[in-house]
Amino acid sequence: MNDALPEPEPAAPAAPADAHEPAAPAPLGVGRELTGHLGVDAHLERLAEVDHLPADGHLEVYEDVHRGLRAELTSLDAHPAPRPYDNRS
Structure with a gap:
């Protein structure tokens, strides 16, 4: 009987350091149209x-x-505030 332990499998190669870094900001390319209301x-x-x-x-x-x-x-x-001359009685 052989009591030798099986050889461990080789470790996976390490991922590059930047593999988990977030991507840089990039424009979404969504256009915006003017509504005419400033x-x-x-x-x-x-x-x-x-x-x-x-x-x-x-x-x-x-x-x-x-x-x-x-x-x-x-x-x-919102209703505009009444002006003094609008409240004539």
């Missing part, structure tokens, strides 16, 4: 910032743009 267009233009950020930085920009667009939409529902 406030909305300014917020939408901010979306271009994510083209130069790593993925973990996108959320902050998206949330900020979302807040800004909601504020613009809410402002459309």
Whole structure:
């Protein structure tokens, strides 16, 4: 009977050091069209910032743009304050 242990299998070659590094930021190539509303267009233009950020930085920009667009939409529902000469009795 042979009590010798089997030879261990050779270890897999080590992966290069950069194999698990995140990819560099790259533009998504999504076009943005002007809406004609300056406030909305300014917020939408901010979306271009994510083209130069790593993925973990996108959320902050998206949330900020979302807040800004909601504020613009809410402002459309606001009634303008009455002017003094509009309240004639």
